[in-house]
Every structure is written in C-alpha cells, then in structure tokens.
Amino acid sequence: MQYIGSAVTDIGISKKTNQDSACIKIANTEKYGQAALAVLCDGMGGLDKGELASATVIRAFSQWFEQDFPSHLNHLSMKSIIIEWNKMIKELNDRIGSYGKQFDVRMGTTLTAVLMINNKYIAAHVGDSRLYEITNEVKQLTEDQTFVAREISRGNMTPEEGAKDSRRNMLLQCVGASKNVTAQILQGSVKSGCVFMLCSDGFRHVLSNEEIYESFEPSKIADVLAMEQSSRDLIRLIKNRQEKDNITVALLKCI
Numbered sequence: 001m002q003y004i005g006s007a008v009t010d011i012g013i014s015k016k017t018n019q020d021s022a023c024i025k026i027a028n029t030e031k032y033g034q035a036a037l038a039v040l041c042d043g044m045g046g047l048d049k050g051e052l053a054s055a056t057v058i059r060a061f062s063q064w065f066e067q068d069f070p071s072h073l074n075h076l077s078m079k080s081i082i083i084e085w086n087k088m089i090k091e092l093n094d095r096i097g098s099y100g101k102q103f104d105v106r107m108g109t110t111l112t113a114v115l116m117i118n119n120k121y122i123a124a125h126v127g128d129s130r131l132y133e134i135t136n137e138v139k140q141l142t143e144d145q146t147f148v149a150r151e152i153s154r155g156n157m158t159p160e161e162g163a164k165d166s167r168r169n170m171l172l173q174c175v176g177a178s179k180n181v182t183a184q185i186l187q188g189s190v191k192s193g194c195v196f197m198l199c200s201d202g203f204r205h206v207l208s209n210e211e212i213y214e215s216f217e218p219s220k221i222a223d224v225l226a227m228e229q230s231s232r233d234l235i236r237l238i239k240n241r242q243e244k245d246n247i248t249v250a251l252l253k254c255i
Contacts, residue, residue, distance in 0.1 A: 001034060003116065006228045007022040015245065029117070036115070038113070039113040040198040043107070044108055044177070050108075096177075108178070121188055125185075127171050134217070148170070202238070206243050
C-alpha cells in the first residue's frame with residue numbers, strides 16, 4: 001500500500017490566532033511498504049496557549065513516528081503501538097496541564113491521530129475533532145467526546161437540537177485540561193482507493209456529508225495538488241457561511 005496526503009488549515013474569519021495544528025508523515029519501510037501518520041489537534045486556552053498545546057501534541061507524535069516507530073518494524077504489533085500511544089497521551093496530558101498551571105491558564109487540545117501500515121490502521125481520539133473514512137460514502141469513525149454528543153446518545157436530546165445547542169463545543173475531556181484522559185482507540189483494515197479525513201470542528205459545523213463526499217470522493221483527488229485544491233475550495237465555502245472557528249482538514253488516500 002502507498003499513500004498520498006495533505007493538510008490545510010485556515011485561521012478563519014474571526015479568530016486572532018490559529019490554534020489548530022496538523023501534520024502528515026509518510027515513510028518507506030523495507031518489510032511493509034509505506035507507512036503513513038496523520039495527526040490533527042484543535043487547541044484551546046487563554047493567552048494563545050491553545051496554539052502551544054496543539055503544537056506540542058503534534059510535535060510529540062511527529063517525533064514518535066521518526067524516532068520510535070522504526071523500532072516496531074522488526075516485529076510489528078499494533079497492540080504494542082497502542083500501549084505506547086496511550087502512555088504518550090497521558091504524559092502529554094500531565095505535561096501540558098503542569099505548564100498551564102505555571103501561568104494560571106487552563107489549556108488543552110483535542111487529538112485525532114491515525115497510523116496506517118501493512119493494510120491496517122490504528123487511531124487514537126480525544127475530544128471533538130473527527131476521523132472519517134470516505135469510500136462510496138462518508139463514514140464517521142470517531143465519537144465526539146462532548147456534552148451534547150453524550151446527551152444525544154442518552155436520548156436526552158435530538159441531533160437537531162444538539163446542532164443548535166450553545167453547549168455543542170463543551171468537551172468532556174481533552175489533552176492537557178483533564179485530570180485523567182482516556183483516548184478512544186480504533187483499529188481496522190485499509191483498502192486501496194479509500195480516503196481518511198481528519199478535521200477540526202470548525203471544518204464540519206456547516207458542511208453536510210454530501211458536500212464532503214462531492215469534494216473528496218476518492219476518484220476526484222488523484223494527487224496532492226487536487227487534495228489541497230479541494231480542501232481550500234471547501235474552506236472558502238465554510239468561511240462564506242460565516243463559520244467563526246479555525247478550520248483544518250487533513251487527508252490520507254490509500255493507493
């Protein structure tokens with residue numbers, strides 16, 4: 001399996017800083033072909049500390065892919081990687097939380113990360129950024145860890161009510177601002193031609209799944225330039241619809 005990827009971010013129409021961060025990493029391996037990592041974080045916090053929180057997590061996963069991941073290639077075990085990721089997320093939560101206390105600022109970040117190798121993927125998720133799989137449909141893989149999502153799952157609120165609720169961005173946990181953090185872990189297979197999309201909540205609030213599919217249908221994004229152009233076109237549409245948040249989308253296509 002081989003991969004192509006892109007990540008596009010925009011400050012949006014109202015924020016003074018862009019607190020979103022994202023990265024794409026693709027590397028060749030001797031035994032398993034290519035491996036790919038995509039990570040997206042949406043930071044929050046006063047004094048621009050959300051930007052620092054999201055960048056800190058992105059940097060940690062990027063360094064893990066470059067420095068630690070190669071040691072897993074002799075005896076590839078997704079279970080071992082999951083254990084390592086969970087440990088890293090807890091350490092990042094403690095580190096960011098301690099730093100925030102020094103400045104009396106509550107700071108944190110969402111996290112959505114996916115690793116693909118050997119026709120399989122694992123993903124870790126905290127908060128309300130999302131991971132989707134796009135084949136002949138758009139399928140949300142992650143679960144939003146928000147007050148509204150929890151109330152909808154309990155039957156206390158309809159999805160239509162949740163979309164308009166002022167508490168829709170109230171997170172149940174995030175990396176750095178929670179006493180304890182437990183990531184949602186996903187595992188699955190990777191099929192040639194599918195697209196994985198990671199996005200911040202600012203990207204998806206005013207878009208339908210049909211609009212996402214129209215732009216990111218796998219046959220339409222055959223190369224990185226097409227990925228980036230389709231991403232920028234959607235971001236332009238989102239801004240025209242007056243979305244107030246930062247806007248970020250990352251794509252990985254399996255070829």
